[in-house]
Amino acid sequence: MTRPLSCRLSIFRVAGRTRWVSKLRRSIAGCLAGLLFVSAAAAHEPVFSVGPETIFKGGVGIEAGPSFQSAGSDQTYAVDYEVLYGVTSRVSVTLAVPQILRREAAGQSESGLGDVALRAKYRFWTRNRLNAATKATLILGVKAPTARHGGDVPLGSGSTDPLFGLSLGHESRTWYGFGTFRYLLRTKHEGVELGDRVLYDFAAGYRPWRRAYLEWDYVFLLEYNGVTTLRDRVSGSSLRTGGDVGWLGPTALISYRNLMTKFGVQMPLYRNLRGRQPNPDVRTLISFEYHF
Amino acid sequence: MKMRNARFSQPRFAGFRFVALLSFILLLAGNAPAAEFTLRVDGMACPFCAYGIEKKLLATPGIEDLKVLMDEGKIILTLAPLAKFDVTALHSAIEDAGFTLHSILADGVEGQLSRNDQGDLELAVANPTATFEVIMKEPAVLDMDTREWPIQVSVTGVVTEYASRQPKLIASEIIPRAKQPVP
Numbered sequence: 302m303t304r305p306l307s308c309r310l311s312i313f314r315v316a317g318r319t320r321w322v323s324k325l326r327r328s329i330a331g332c333l334a335g336l337l338f339v340s341a342a343a344a345h346e347p348v349f350s351v352g353p354e355t356i357f358k359g360g361v362g363i364e365a366g367p368s369f370q371s372a373g374s375d376q377t378y379a380v381d382y383e384v385l386y387g388v389t390s391r392v393s394v395t396l397a398v399p400q401i402l403r404r405e406a407a408g409q410s411e412s413g414l415g416d417v418a419l420r421a422k423y424r425f426w427t428r429n430r431l432n433a434a435t436k437a438t439l440i441l442g443v444k445a446p447t448a449r450h451g452g453d454v455p456l457g458s459g460s461t462d463p464l465f466g467l468s469l470g471h472e473s474r475t476w477y478g479f480g481t482f483r484y485l486l487r488t489k490h491e492g493v494e495l496g497d498r499v500l501y502d503f504a505a506g507y508r509p510w511r512r513a514y515l516e517w518d519y520v521f522l523l524e525y526n527g528v529t530t531l532r533d534r535v536s537g538s539s540l541r542t543g544g545d546v547g548w549l550g551p552t553a554l555i556s557y558r559n560l561m562t563k564f565g566v567q568m569p570l571y572r573n574l575r576g577r578q579p580n581p582d583v584r585t586l587i588s589f590e591y592h593f
Numbered sequence: 594m595k596m597r598n599a600r601f602s603q604p605r606f607a608g609f610r611f612v613a614l615l616s617f618i619l620l621l622a623g624n625a626p627a628a629e630f631t632l633r634v635d636g637m638a639c640p641f642c643a644y645g646i647e648k649k650l651l652a653t654p655g656i657e658d659l660k661v662l663m664d665e666g667k668i669i670l671t672l673a674p675l676a677k678f679d680v681t682a683l684h685s686a687i688e689d690a691g692f693t694l695h696s697i698l699a700d701g702v703e704g705q706l707s708r709n710d711q712g713d714l715e716l717a718v719a720n721p722t723a724t725f726e727v728i729m730k731e732p733a734v735l736d737m738d739t740r741e742w743p744i745q746v747s748v749t750g751v752v753t754e755y756a757s758r759q760p761k762l763i764a765s766e767i768i769p770r771a772k773q774p775v776p
Contacts, residue, residue, distance in 0.1 A: 344642035357645030358689040390691040429636030429693040431666045472638040474664065514640045514661035556641040592644055 345472060347524050348552040348565040348586065350481050350502035353438035353470040355424045356387035356592065366563075366588025367402075373579030378402040379415065381588070391424045401448075401456050411454040418444040420464070433473040440466035440483065450490065459490035466500075477506030477520065496531035496543045504552075520554040524565065532575070544574035546581055559592040632668045633695040634687060637661070645690035653686045666695075 346352025356362055362385035370377050382398045399415030420442035428435045442464040448457025466483035481502040487495035506522035530543035552565030564587040572580050637643050643661050646668065650659050658671040670683075687694045 345639050354642070355691065357649060357691055360645060360648065390689050424691075427636070427691075427693075431633075431635055431695075432638055432664065434636040434638055434692075474638055508639075511664060512640065514643055514663050516640070518640045520639070554641075556639070558640065558647075559644040561641055592641075 345477060345506065345520050345554050345556075346470070347479050347481070347502060347504040347522060348554070348563045348588075349524050349526050349548065349550075349567060349584075350479070350500075350504065351420075351422075351440055351466060351468055351483065352479050352481065353422075353424060353436040353468040355391060355393035355422050355438070356385055358387050358390045360387040360592055361385065362590055362592045364588050364590040366586060368584070368586035370581070370584035372581040374408075375404075375406045375579050377404045381586075391427075393422045395420045395422075399448075404454050404456060406454045409454050411449070411452065411456055413449055413456050415448045416444050416457040417447045418442055418464075422468075433471070435471045436469070438468045438470075440464065440468060440481075442466075444485075446490075458487070458495065460488040460495055462487045462495075474511050475508050477504070477508075477522065479504040479506075492535060494534040496533045498531070499529040501527045501529075506554075515558060518556045522552045522554070522565075523549070524552055524567065525549050525570070526567070527571075541576035542578070544578065545571065546574070547571035548581075548584070561590045563588050563590065630670045630672070632670060632683070632687070633666055634668055634692050635666065635695045636692040637663060637666055639663075642691070646687060646692060649686040649690045650683075653682050 344354045346354050362383075364381075364383040364385070366381060368377075368379050368381055379399050379401045382400065383395055385393055385395045387393050397418040397420065399417075401412055401415050403410050403412050420440065422438050422440055424436055424438045426437040444458075444460075444462045444464070446457055446459045446461055449455060450457045450459030463486045464483060465486070466481060468479065468481040470479040471477065479502070481500075483500040483502075485498040485500065487497050489495070502525065504522050504524040506520050508518070508520045510519060512518045526548040528546045528548070530545075532539040533542045534540065547570045548567040549570040550565060550567030552563065555562045564585075566583065566585040568583050569581050574580065634646065637646070640661075640663060643663065647659060647661065650656050650668065650670065655672050656670055657673040660669040660671075661667075662669070684694050
């Protein structure tokens with residue numbers, strides 16, 4: 302699922318000089334770029350993070366679903382679309398296209414296309430055993446500034462940001478465990494050097510009923526997602542932006558053969574944001590994924 | 594494929610080499626049912642991920658139907674009548690799905706060995722009961738004679754006849770392994 306960037310740019314006049322100071326007002330919930338989230342996958346993965354799974358060679362997956370997040374008076378309603386393709390059994394590529402239905406901030410609202418992201422996974426290590434698999438995957442992606450980034454309610458960051466990451470996962474007939482580390486290298490936008498973002502995710506899952514192949518399958522997870530955003534910089538000066546947020550919440554994966562439904566809700570377990578940023582409240586999503 | 598076995602290195606079997614078929618050839622007469630093989634596949638933890646195996650295997654020539662047994666980690670394949678089953682293609686299909694083929698279990702038809710003009714033994718299915726078995730009395734290592742897939746296949750079982758130059762071989766399990774130097 303995508304979380305388009307939400308920012309506000311203000312101009313301040315100080316001591317006779319006009320100094321552009323970027324007062325970037327970001328809803329942490331709204332600042333997560335599309336490539337930070339993953340939906341389309343070949344197997345069970347965390348809902349609010351990226352997992353180590355790839356799709357079978359030549360396989361195609363499509364996913365769509367609504368999401369919602371709020372931070373104070375800032376709210377974002379979006380529908381996120383993803384297309385996944387298996388180049389090989391070890392390499393998959395995903396195109397994520399967010400469509401922001403409505404973003405509200407400071408009494409105003411906007412809608413439109415979010416920042417499109419392209420993401421690739423390379424599963425470089427696998428250990429398959431009876432009814433279990435352990436995997437390690439490298440993640441590489443880029444977010445393009447396809448969204449409108451000006452105005453009072455920007456829909457994107459205006460920057461082209463590459464992403465690097467590593468994901469480890471273990472799955473079995475009963476238990477799941479995932480750990481992912483990602484680094485979002487945020488670039489410049491209108492003279493502002495956006496602070497990079499570090500994301501670290503952990504998830505544990507449980508399958509209470511071991512179903513046969515052609516039966517509905519249920520997996521429940523508890524996901525923790527930590528986000529550390531470094532300060533933005535303007536002309537070498539650091540701004541009071543960024544901070545740390547730790548999200549926690551339950552998610553569920555319900556599937557039948559090649560169709561999966563995912564949904565989850567999270568609230569911040571920990572918040573420490575600099576400056577006058579609205580504190581995130583909640584984020585939730587539901588999506589439908591189909592493979593063929 | 595070439596099969597090596599300590600028993601067959603005896604003078605009686607000097608120069609004795611097996612050329613086991615990579616493909617399980619079904620010589621069915623009339624309306625004989627299709628053959629079934631059971632695969633042990635590692636990595637199948639969830640039904641959603643097993644869909645890739647279904648997709649890849651059903652696209653493999655000769656495979657008519659399949660049944661996935663999640664908890665056992667097995668897939669029961671049904672071959673079309675008179676289908677020629679390519680073990681290499683099967684292995685590739687499972688790898689392309691992201692899983693590991695642990696072993697193939699073949700129950701059924703007795704395989705008759707015959708010696709060809711080159712002096713090698715060929716293994717062919719002659720029984721119309723639609724499945725194929727190879728049994729040897731001692732474990733033997735089959736060298737897959739293919740450059741695309743250099744693996745060794747272990748065959749275990751019981752040799753039913755020694756006296757004949759055409760012993761029956763029935764395998765209870767075939768396990769693909771990484772190729773190793775033949776001792």
